[in-house]
Amino acid sequence: xxxxxxxxxxxxxxxxxxxxxxxxxxxxxxxxxxxxxxxxxxxxxxxxxxxxxxxxxxxxxxxxxxxxxxxxxxxxxxxxxxxxxxxxxxxxxxxxxxxxxxxxxxxxxxxxxxxxxxxxxxxxxxxxxxxxxxxxxxxxxxxxxxxxxxxxxxxxxxxxxxxxxxxxxxxxxxxxxxxxxxxxxxxxxxxxxxxxxxxxxxxxxxxxxxxxxxxxxxxxxxxxxxxxxxxxxxxxxxxxxxxxxxxxxxxxxxxxxxxxxxxxxxxxxxxxxxxxxxxxxxxxxxxxxxxxxxxxxxxxxxxxxxxxxxxxxxxxxxxxxxxxxxxxxxxxxxxxxxxxxxxxxxxxxxxxxxxxxxxxxxxxxxxxxxxxxxxxxxxxxxxxxxxxxxxxxxxxxxxxxxxxxxxxxxxxxxxxxxxxxxxxxxxxxxxxxxxxxxxxxxxxxxxxxxxxxxxxxxxxxxxxxxxxxxxxxxxxxxxxxxxxxx
Amino acid sequence: xxxxxxxxxxxxxxxxxxxxxxxxxxxxxxxxxxxxxxxxxxxxxxxxxxxxxxxxxxxxxxxxxxxxxxxxxxxxxxxxxxxxxxxxxxxxxxxxxxxxxxxxxxxxxxxxxxxxxxxxxxxxxxxxxxxxxxxxxxxxxxxxxxxxxxxxxxxxxxxxxxxxxxxxxxxxxxxxxxxxxxxxxxxxxxxxxxxxxxxxxxxxxxxxxxxxxxxxxxxxxxxxxxxxxxxxxxxxxxxxxxxxxxxxxxxxxxxxxxxxxxxxxxxxxxxxxxxxxxxxxxxxxxxxxxxxxxxxxxxxxxxx
Numbered sequence: 001x002x003x004x005x006x007x008x009x010x011x012x013x014x015x016x017x018x019x020x021x022x023x024x025x026x027x028x029x030x031x032x033x034x035x036x037x038x039x040x041x042x043x044x045x046x047x048x049x050x051x052x053x054x055x056x057x058x059x060x061x062x063x064x065x066x067x068x069x070x071x072x073x074x075x076x077x078x079x080x081x082x083x084x085x086x087x088x089x090x091x092x093x094x095x096x097x098x099x100x101x102x103x104x105x106x107x108x109x110x111x112x113x114x115x116x117x118x119x120x121x122x123x124x125x126x127x128x129x130x131x132x133x134x135x136x137x138x139x140x141x142x143x144x145x146x147x148x149x150x151x152x153x154x155x156x157x158x159x160x161x162x163x164x165x166x167x168x169x170x171x172x173x174x175x176x177x178x179x180x181x182x183x184x185x186x187x188x189x190x191x192x193x194x195x196x197x198x199x200x201x202x203x204x205x206x207x208x209x210x211x212x213x214x215x216x217x218x219x220x221x222x223x224x225x226x227x228x229x230x231x232x233x234x235x236x237x238x239x240x241x242x243x244x245x246x247x248x249x250x251x252x253x254x255x256x257x258x259x260x261x262x263x264x265x266x267x268x269x270x271x272x273x274x275x276x277x278x279x280x281x282x283x284x285x286x287x288x289x290x291x292x293x294x295x296x297x298x299x300x301x302x303x304x305x306x307x308x309x310x311x312x313x314x315x316x317x318x319x320x321x322x323x324x325x326x327x328x329x330x331x332x333x334x335x336x337x338x339x340x341x342x343x344x345x346x347x348x349x350x351x352x353x354x355x356x357x358x359x360x361x362x363x364x365x366x367x368x369x370x371x372x373x374x375x376x377x378x379x380x381x382x383x384x385x386x387x388x389x390x391x392x393x394x395x396x397x398x399x400x401x402x403x404x405x406x407x408x409x410x411x412x413x414x415x416x417x418x419x420x421x422x423x424x425x426x427x428x429x430x431x432x433x434x435x436x437x438x439x440x441x442x443x444x445x446x447x448x449x450x451x452x453x454x455x456x457x458x459x460x461x462x463x464x465x466x467x468x469x470x471x472x473x474x475x476x477x478x479x480x481x482x483x484x485x486x
Numbered sequence: 487x488x489x490x491x492x493x494x495x496x497x498x499x500x501x502x503x504x505x506x507x508x509x510x511x512x513x514x515x516x517x518x519x520x521x522x523x524x525x526x527x528x529x530x531x532x533x534x535x536x537x538x539x540x541x542x543x544x545x546x547x548x549x550x551x552x553x554x555x556x557x558x559x560x561x562x563x564x565x566x567x568x569x570x571x572x573x574x575x576x577x578x579x580x581x582x583x584x585x586x587x588x589x590x591x592x593x594x595x596x597x598x599x600x601x602x603x604x605x606x607x608x609x610x611x612x613x614x615x616x617x618x619x620x621x622x623x624x625x626x627x628x629x630x631x632x633x634x635x636x637x638x639x640x641x642x643x644x645x646x647x648x649x650x651x652x653x654x655x656x657x658x659x660x661x662x663x664x665x666x667x668x669x670x671x672x673x674x675x676x677x678x679x680x681x682x683x684x685x686x687x688x689x690x691x692x693x694x695x696x697x698x699x700x701x702x703x704x705x706x707x708x709x710x711x712x713x714x715x716x717x718x719x720x721x722x723x724x725x726x727x728x729x730x731x732x733x734x735x736x737x738x739x740x741x742x743x744x745x746x747x748x749x750x751x752x753x754x755x756x757x758x759x760x761x762x763x764x765x766x767x768x769x770x771x772x773x774x775x776x777x778x779x780x781x782x783x784x785x786x787x788x789x790x
Contacts, residue, residue: 302570306563306570482540
């Protein structure tokens with residue numbers, strides 16, 4: 001009962017502090033700003049740059065300054081002229097059309113062949129062949145049939161497979177055999193992905209399905225390059241990433257859903273725990289830093305300590321109030337992200353399931369965004385709590401608000417440096433250091449940290465020990481402290 | 487004899503090697519108004535902090551209402567209202583919000599009770615202003631109000647007259663006397679100014695360099711100086727020395743003299759003067775001030 005009264009009063013004081021509200025407003029302003037910047041940055045597109053007037057003008061100027069009949073200029077001339085022709089051809093077709101994509105992929109090489117035969121080889125036959133290739137491409141582009149390109153691609157892979165299989169049968173050389181086998185597998189993967197394209201009816205282009213298809217193919221091909229009997233740590237890390245990429249791409253292709261679309265409010269909201277970690281720490285520190293020291297500095301501690309409560313209860317109420325203040329701050333940030341994300345990207349995406357790859361089972365997990373956010377906060381909890389408690393302890397022991405702000409914030413800023421050095425020099429004893437064990441997110445979803453000495457249990461135990469030690473220090477000190485004369 | 491409300495026994499306190507308090511003992515009963523007098527740095531505030539449990543006690547005991555302040559802090563302190571050093575208030579809150587916060591710590595304190603206390607200290611017009619806009623005197627009044635919120639049986643005030651104007655001091659005196667009489671409170675007031683307290687204190691404890699040098703009732707302090715003092719205005723001083731050969735007297739301004747004498751003596755002195763040809767305009771017994779009495783007793787200045 002008496003604790004409730006104390007906590008009620010501490011909350012009353014906290015919510016009547018100007019500094020608390022100023023901090024909250026600044027932090028929420030930051031959330032809005034970060035969202036705005038990322039929404040602007042997301043719109044930047046590579047294709048836009050290639051087709052921009054700036055780039056076109058640049059290419060045209062280069063061509064004017066070069067003479068194809070000079071042997072020193074000719075290579076560069078061919079390069080720029082091919083680029084200009086490609087650009088002009090791309091512009092003929094609508095943005096996001098499959099034609100534009102095909103031109104981007106094939107145009108440059110065809111034009112290069114044309115200009116090389118014209119200026120370097122000076123061979124009219126070759127020039128005519130090159131021109132014919134270009135004309136046939138143009139004809140196919142205008143026929144509005146992207147599948148003919150896919151079938152062409154398919155035929156090429158099939159031919160490679162038959163050829164390679166024949167070569168494998170013909171050779172006895174072991175080293176050659178290995179590289180032929182690899183080439184065979186690569187071609188098979190290519191065939192698989194072009195078949196997927198035809199089956200799923202995915203026109204060429206730059207959308208998420210095309211990206212999924214190419215990243216599926218790339219990751220599968222990348223896996224071939226590892227020697228499974230002799231893996232280094234970086235190899236293992238790369239294999240993990242490849243497997244994740246394969247599972248995610250396959251899911252997207254099968255379900256026709258873009259799970260990595262960062263341009264939805266839901267996807268922006270899901271990482272609210274990790275993206276704004278610094279903001280939560282700052283809120284926690286701002287709440288805790290003056291909790292005890294201000295009462296000492298303003299003398300109000302005397303009237304507080306002459307009330308019928310033990311000092312232990314008073315300090316407990318203060319710590320508990322810090323926790324409530326922190327939770328309040330976090331909820332404000334989440335609400336702010338919810339609203340800002342909704343305004344920038346539309347509220348429609350909220351409620352969609354989050355797809356998360358589980359490294360230990362190599363499967364995809366489906367969960368609600370709330371659960372995902374909860375797990376994220378659970379992972380960041382030790383870091384936020386330890387830094388807030390550090391601030392609280394300094395505030396209690398040193399009775400100095402500035403130190404209680406500066407020391408935890410500096411710890412936060414230098415933590416990544418300390419962790420980086422630890423990994424660089426492989427310092428095993430550093431696994432007990434708080435900055436090494438206060439982030440649990442690195443262990444979730446079957447993930448293994450790159451720093452091999454860490455483990456989830458060790459991290460939880462060490463974080464708890466640090467937390468309890470700081471609290472014990474605060475309580476002992478607060479109970480024994482003589483309230484000095486001013 | 488009743489149990490004392492406040493009992494301090496042999497309090498000692500060190501800061502490092504420096505001894506701040508040496509063997510400080512005193513008791514307070516209901517209706518006592520105790521003036522705790524001493525120069526700056528004598529240990530007045532430290533004594534108050536030991537009583538309130540704000541500092542640890544090196545040796546000795548404090549009990550309030552029979553509860554030991556160390557062992558039974560919550561019960562001991564619940565009957566105490568206090569101002570230590572200066573009124574400790576939250577400047578960013580209004581006077582009312584400050585009082586409301588403190589009222590939350592106790593049971594059954596209604597808004598009516600609060601407003602009654604506000605009226606008692608005369609802050610009703612400014613109670614909804616922020617404390618940062620208060621004058622020192624108004625803060626002192628609010629400090630007294632916060633000390634009274636829990637209807638304490640012991641009131642401890644550290645230099646409460648600081649910042650109060652003469653009118654305010656007068657009101658405070660009236661209030662304290664009223665509290666002591668109506669609510670049977672024991673009131674502890676520290677001050678470096680004896681004359682400020684003498685008109686209403688019932689007990690005086692004088693502390694100097696951490697030691698108590700005098701504990702006494704006001705009445706007995708004055709009585710300890712056995713002979714009453716008389717003041718006479720004479721028509722002339724001529725021949726006075728010859729008439730009052732066997733008495734010590736002090737010549738004041740004009741033809742006024744003062745002397746210490748018994749009732750019987752003064753009767754004789756008057757007759758001798760009249761017979762010696764010196765007329766007397768008046769003769770009255772003079773009430774000695776606490777400070778004068780004390781100065782006479784110790785033969786020195788209290789405030790050094």
